[in-house]
Amino acid sequence: MDADVIVIGAGPAGCAAAIRLVQAGYRVIALERKDHEDSEDITSGEVLVPATQFECDALGLRFDGDWVLDRITGIRNVYPDLSWTYHPIPHSTCPVHVDRGGFNSALRKRLVEVGGQLVWNARVTDVEFRNDSAIARTADRSEVTARLIIDAGGRYAPSLRTLNLKSEDPEFSQIGVAVFFKSFEGTPLHTWDRHLYGVRGAMLSGSRIRPGLFRYILEADLAEKKTDHRGAIEFYESVAKQHDRWLHDRIMSEPRTGQQWSMAPLGYRVSAVARDRLILVGDAAGSLSPITGQGNEFAMRTGRLAAQAADRALRDGDLRADAFSIYVEGRKREVERQVDYVRAQLRILHDRDALMRASRDDNYRAQVFGPYGIPATERGSLIS
Numbered sequence: 001m002d003a004d005v006i007v008i009g010a011g012p013a014g015c016a017a018a019i020r021l022v023q024a025g026y027r028v029i030a031l032e033r034k035d036h037e038d039s040e041d042i043t044s045g046e047v048l049v050p051a052t053q054f055e056c057d058a059l060g061l062r063f064d065g066d067w068v069l070d071r072i073t074g075i076r077n078v079y080p081d082l083s084w085t086y087h088p089i090p091h092s093t094c095p096v097h098v099d100r101g102g103f104n105s106a107l108r109k110r111l112v113e114v115g116g117q118l119v120w121n122a123r124v125t126d127v128e129f130r131n132d133s134a135i136a137r138t139a140d141r142s143e144v145t146a147r148l149i150i151d152a153g154g155r156y157a158p159s160l161r162t163l164n165l166k167s168e169d170p171e172f173s174q175i176g177v178a179v180f181f182k183s184f185e186g187t188p189l190h191t192w193d194r195h196l197y198g199v200r201g202a203m204l205s206g207s208r209i210r211p212g213l214f215r216y217i218l219e220a221d222l223a224e225k226k227t228d229h230r231g232a233i234e235f236y237e238s239v240a241k242q243h244d245r246w247l248h249d250r251i252m253s254e255p256r257t258g259q260q261w262s263m264a265p266l267g268y269r270v271s272a273v274a275r276d277r278l279i280l281v282g283d284a285a286g287s288l289s290p291i292t293g294q295g296n297e298f299a300m301r302t303g304r305l306a307a308q309a310a311d312r313a314l315r316d317g318d319l320r321a322d323a324f325s326i327y328v329e330g331r332k333r334e335v336e337r338q339v340d341y342v343r344a345q346l347r348i349l350h351d352r353d354a355l356m357r358a359s360r361d362d363n364y365r366a367q368v369f370g371p372y373g374i375p376a377t378e379r380g381s382l383i384s
Helices: 012-023 050-058 100-113 158-163 222-228 232-243 245-253 295-316 321-348 352-360 362-372
Strands: 003-008 028-031 068-071 074-078 083-088 096-098 117-119 124-129 134-138 143-151 166-168 174-181 191-196 203-210 213-221 256-263 268-270 278-280 378-381
Touching: 003 012, 003 134, 003 295, 012 028, 012 100, 012 143, 012 295, 028 143, 050 295, 068 203, 096 100, 096 203, 100 117, 124 143, 124 158, 143 158, 143 295, 158 278, 174 222, 174 232, 213 222, 213 232, 222 232, 232 245, 232 256, 278 295, 278 321, 295 321, 321 352, 321 362, 352 362
Parallel strands: 003 028, 003 143, 028 117, 074 191, 143 278
Antiparallel strands: 068 096, 074 083, 083 378, 124 134, 134 143, 166 268, 174 213, 174 256, 191 203, 203 213
16 A cells, blocks of 8 residues: 555644654655645634644644744623623733644644655545545545545545535534734734624624734624625624624724635534544534634644544554544544533624623623633723
């Protein structure tokens, strides 16, 4: 065979699995659909929470490149009446903005350093699973054969399509719309600014990514967008106009930059994250709302768990779906508790009364906002 393991996609999830398997002594081929290394990419406004930073440390990836941007040292929650509370984050647990292109490049460099084989311009169009092998076919009609495939190909992963594993998730049926600005008057520096409305499941949130670059993203119910009959940016502006004149004034007046984007649905379900000779990781295993900024955290966690399960299965010579139970159980243990937290957050975004209670009741706010229910040190109002 060409390798012990084929990893589809050399992003955070794929690299997290591939690096560990190479270090464990396996022949790993990572197939990357892009034809060259990423340039700067801040369009997704990536935020790496402390757990993701710990995952990077475990891979030997130093967290000090020029791809590391502004740190987030506090959260400002703005409530439906435009009152706000400010919550400082301890330095040891600060999230950080990153240039996603530079982050990906650093992970791939680490993969090559440990001896992994990285193949560029290898867009996988089909996968096949036989009794004794797994095959990945690429757009140029070449085939790569291995004992196991780890599919980290994202929300459009070839395994999802070939095996029909993907379905809608009604509770995560959201749209995300992001707009970038050169400046944004009144946004506290190094602060994640969350504007919560209790209507349409809508939240507008953002911060400075680095000097001269700010991002605010709207998350709202996709059903509301479909009945609104506006374009994505017009819908974004209309939500701010209806609920938040402070934010709307700045959205309409501050200079915009870069490429605005929208994505829907943000979330979906995957019927099986492990099959015979196949493990799905990262977004390919089911995407989550970026409400917590944990997309990369879950990607790298599932990559680690997949590498552990693959190592055991390859040593035992048993690559049936049941042999990957430690991956399935580990994912439930590490990820699904956080999924429950995200679901609870989404429900709060529909409940104006609950948000107003959270603005006044410190204990209740800590209960509903979970890890970031840090006590408030300041209070105020955006209404002058």
